[in-house]
Amino acid sequence: EVQLEQSGGGLVRPGRSLRLSCAVSGFRFGDYAMGWFRQAPGKGLEWVGFIRSKPYGGTAEYAASVKGRFTISRDDSKSIAYLQMNSLKTEDTAVYYCTRENYYGSGSYAVYWGQGTLVTVSS
Amino acid sequence: EIVLTQSPGTLSLSPGERATLSCRASQSVSNAHLAWYQQKAGQAPRLLFHGPSNRATGIPDTFSVSGSGTDFTLTISRLEPEDFAVYYCQQYGDLPFTFGQGTKLEIK
Numbered sequence: 001e002v003q004l005e006q007s008g009g010g011l012v013r014p015g016r017s018l019r020l021s022c023a024v025s026g027f028r029f030g031d032y033a034m035g036w037f038r039q040a041p042g043k044g045l046e047w048v049g050f051i052r053s054k055p056y057g058g059t060a061e062y063a064a065s066v067k068g069r070f071t072i073s074r075d076d077s078k079s080i081a082y083l084q085m086n087s088l089k090t091e092d093t094a095v096y097y098c099t100r101e102n103y104y105g106s107g108s109y110a111v112y113w114g115q116g117t118l119v120t121v122s123s
Numbered sequence: 124e125i126v127l128t129q130s131p132g133t134l135s136l137s138p139g140e141r142a143t144l145s146c147r148a149s150q151s152v153s154n155a156h157l158a159w160y161q162q163k164a165g166q167a168p169r170l171l172f173h174g175p176s177n178r179a180t181g182i183p184d185t186f187s188v189s190g191s192g193t194d195f196t197l198t199i200s201r202l203e204p205e206d207f208a209v210y211y212c213q214q215y216g217d218l219p220f221t222f223g224q225g226t227k228l229e230i231k
Binding site for chain 2: 037044045046047061062063064097102106107108109110111113114115116
């Protein structure tokens with residue numbers, strides 16, 4: 001059974017940093033891209049970014065709203081994906097979801113989703 | 124960036140009725156890389172279709188999709204109580220990947 005267990009959310013002051021983790025089981029982590037999405041309270045879904053698997057270069061792509069502030073990484077030895085969030089803004093307040101993606105060289109869609117973790121940016 | 128516009132914003136129907144949800148893109152979706160997700164209140168989204176007409180595991184055949192290019196449709200042929208939720212389309216062919224604003228399917 002595929003499981004994505006998220007951790008690391010919480011309340012943080014504007015300008016500070018936070019790191020989210022996504023520990024997975026039930027599939028070969030190194031074979032898959034991993035994604036991050038978010039949903040502000042009462043709003044729709046927003047793509048944050050994704051990281052390719054090592055066979056596809058292990059590189060990441062980001063939404064313009066987070067590029068330069070957020071970094072997606074992965075530790076294939078631990079089967080964990082990370083979302084490092086720096087210079088947080090109040091508009092980053094949202095439930096953040098990690099996903100297991102299907103990516104085969106063009107395009108990436110989310111097949112499995114974590115339970116979500118709330119990040120609140122407030123002074 | 125590709126803008127996806129979903130309509131209607133809210134659809135009020137009764138169990139047993141047919142639902143038709145639209146997703147229109149501001150430009151052609153590359154390689155038909157369009158997905159549909161269902162989200163129930165307080166839950167993570169669930170993949171329904173990708174590519175655009177490949178049904179995800181466990182999705183009943185009362186759900187179907189059609190369309191290409193810039194116009195896509197999700198149809199639920201006969202609504203069950205558990206189908207009332209918010210539905211999102213997403214294009215994943217061109218960066219940045221984008222979502223429509225969602226269609227809320229509510230019980231009439």
